[in-house]
Amino acid sequence: MNKESKIPAPSIERLAYYSRPLEALLDSETPVISSEKLARLCGVNPAQVRKDLAYFGEFGVRGVGYDVRDLLVEIKKILATDRDWTLCIVGMGNLGSAIAENENFKKRGYKFVAAFDSDPTKIGRTLPCGLIIEPTSRIRESVRDLKIEIGVITTRPHEAQRFADLLMDSGVKAILNFAPVQIRTLECCKIENVDFAVKLEHLAYHIAKIL
Amino acid sequence: MNKESKIPAPSIERLAYYSRPLEALLDSETPVISSEKLARLCGVNPAQVRKDLAYFGEFGVRGVGYDVRDLLVEIKKILATDRDWTLCIVGMGNLGSAIAENENFKKRGYKFVAAFDSDPTKIGRTLPCGLIIEPTSRIRESVRDLKIEIGVITTRPHEAQRFADLLMDSGVKAILNFAPVQIRTLECCKIENVDFAVKLEHLAYHIAKIL
DNA sequence: GCGATATTGTGAAATATTGCACATAGTTGA
DNA sequence: TCAACTATGTGCAATATTTCACAATATCGC
Ligand SMILES: NC(=O)c1ccc[n+]([C@@H]2O[C@H](COP(=O)([O-])OP(=O)(O)OC[C@H]3O[C@@H](n4cnc5c(N)ncnc54)[C@H](O)[C@@H]3O)[C@@H](O)[C@H]2O)c1
Ligand SMILES: NC(=O)c1ccc[n+]([C@@H]2O[C@H](COP(=O)([O-])OP(=O)(O)OC[C@H]3O[C@@H](n4cnc5c(N)ncnc54)[C@H](O)[C@@H]3O)[C@@H](O)[C@H]2O)c1
Numbered sequence: 507m508n509k510e511s512k513i514p515a516p517s518i519e520r521l522a523y524y525s526r527p528l529e530a531l532l533d534s535e536t537p538v539i540s541s542e543k544l545a546r547l548c549g550v551n552p553a554q555v556r557k558d559l560a561y562f563g564e565f566g567v568r569g570v571g572y573d574v575r576d577l578l579v580e581i582k583k584i585l586a587t588d589r590d591w592t593l594c595i596v597g598m599g600n601l602g603s604a605i606a607e608n609e610n611f612k613k614r615g616y617k618f619v620a621a622f623d624s625d626p627t628k629i630g631r632t633l634p635c636g637l638i639i640e641p642t643s644r645i646r647e648s649v650r651d652l653k654i655e656i657g658v659i660t661t662r663p664h665e666a667q668r669f670a671d672l673l674m675d676s677g678v679k680a681i682l683n684f685a686p687v688q689i690r691t692l693e694c695c696k697i698e699n700v701d702f703a704v705k706l707e708h709l710a711y712h713i714a715k716i717l
Numbered sequence: 718m719n720k721e722s723k724i725p726a727p728s729i730e731r732l733a734y735y736s737r738p739l740e741a742l743l744d745s746e747t748p749v750i751s752s753e754k755l756a757r758l759c760g761v762n763p764a765q766v767r768k769d770l771a772y773f774g775e776f777g778v779r780g781v782g783y784d785v786r787d788l789l790v791e792i793k794k795i796l797a798t799d800r801d802w803t804l805c806i807v808g809m810g811n812l813g814s815a816i817a818e819n820e821n822f823k824k825r826g827y828k829f830v831a832a833f834d835s836d837p838t839k840i841g842r843t844l845p846c847g848l849i850i851e852p853t854s855r856i857r858e859s860v861r862d863l864k865i866e867i868g869v870i871t872t873r874p875h876e877a878q879r880f881a882d883l884l885m886d887s888g889v890k891a892i893l894n895f896a897p898v899q900i901r902t903l904e905c906c907k908i909e910n911v912d913f914a915v916k917l918e919h920l921a922y923h924i925a926k927i928l
Numbered sequence: 929g930c931g932a933t934a935t936t937g938t939g940a941a942a943t944a945t946t947g948c949a950c951a952t953a954g955t956t957g958a
Numbered sequence: 959t960c961a962a963c964t965a966t967g968t969g970c971a972a973t974a975t976t977t978c979a980c981a982a983t984a985t986c987g988c
Contacts, residue, residue: 514975514976515919516974517975518919519919521918523899523912526898540934540935541935547899548899550976552977553937553938553977553979554977556935556938557975559937560936560937560938564936564937566936567935567984568934568936568982568983568984568985569933569935570934570935570936571934584922585918586924586925600814600815600819603815604810604812604814605913608811608812656917656920656921656924680923680924682920686821687737688737688760696920698916698917701733702911703825704730706893707729708730708909709891709909710891711729711797713797713866713867713890714797716890717890725945727944751964751965751966752966763947764947764948764949764967764968765946767966767967768967770966770967771968776966777967778954778965779953779965779967780952780954780955780956781954781965781966782964782965
């Protein structure tokens, strides 16, 4: 469609990876970095770094490199992480709680403003981060009232689709799903899946070959 | 190099995805499935399913489809998940504990046999799954004695490299890293990273475009 | 001011991955 | 036995992504 829609998805993901060492460099007051050094820090090819950035503008200075602070600001602008996002989490088991408690998300502007579970014994409990676990029946009005934009699903797999449907219908724009099932989504909602077991299986495949 | 090394990494990951609905189909006693139906369940192209499988053999029957049970067995053989794997986990914070407790991993043959932390107040504590948290100084001998093959890192980011080095040096064959840092590895050790925040940033990028 | 040096931005080549389209082969029913 | 049907396996074309290689442009020392 438009120009931006032709940007490779892997490039977008790499931008996020680039921002990690940049934050460290900013802390250590390194003013400038070359694509070569940044590439080495991220384990990619230097031309890749330049090309990824070039999709969005000319952020470097030829013969010099990239200003660390400026580049980080630009990347955050591109990824839309220069603003806060409002999230909720459905399924307050071990994983859901770990995510809700995680400081890194808060630091990066991901604000969890509601937590839901269908287990009656969990409802009403206060998490260390201050959130109170609500019944899943309150998802619809919470999403509306708190203007929740992203939903995180950490329920049992068999409930995942149901809550995804409910979240989408309530108006969330995106879902991050940790349940190991394929979620059917509507056009208006972007979904990303995280499945640790797939990564483990990938590792198993490779090391079994060697043995 | 050899034939297998030319198999695309995405194909390997998809095999793991295919196994999820296959397990459900096996439970519901569906004897046979076509590449078209399996593809729809996984949200991919049917030709992709056939091609991915064809890298490893001819598992289907023309005009019929794939026998669900046989296919699942074959995929598990390929991914080397038809056997048990011995794992340890370093960093028993919220995320580390959630992973150690997770039933799915155990069910799939990933056995956590040791848990380590450097926080003295955590050492000696018994987890619900029965593991006792040990000091990180015991990593080397535990990996050797328990023949641990895969290490999972869920420490603070700044400690991740140190423990990765220690795990590799102790003889683990693979590392699954959850700390948001680039880990430098040796040739003999395969690494996979899981970074939830990257996924969130990807979502943020897409939904910010729409708004 | 100018040559030597560094490093970006980018077109074009190389490589990797996906999807099409159809020959191939098994099944079913007459 | 054979025709009609179904769905796999696969060569090849299409697409996507990565990497190369170099012109463009900035800096530095003299
Ligand atoms: N923990 C992990 O490491 C991990 C890794 C990958 C995927 N996942 C997936 O994330 C999801 C949540 O995992 P988790 O580890 O947080 O699971 P968990 O068992 O801690 O809790 C998951 C949910 O199930 C409910 N639940 C758990 N036990 C229950 C019981 N006895 N009765 C009624 N309800 C109960 C909880 O209320 C919670 O909402 C699952 O789909 C899991 O497959 C988890
Ligand atoms: N929890 C998540 O959702 C999540 C998501 C993505 C990545 N991660 C990463 O995984 C790693 C672990 O995350 P977590 O949520 O389990 O972190 P956590 O804060 O629960 O614990 C992490 C580790 O730090 C130690 N620790 C924590 N607080 C401490 C303190 N006050 N004093 C001394 N030691 C302390 C713990 O002993 C533990 O080993 C981090 O690198 C984090 O960035 C976590």
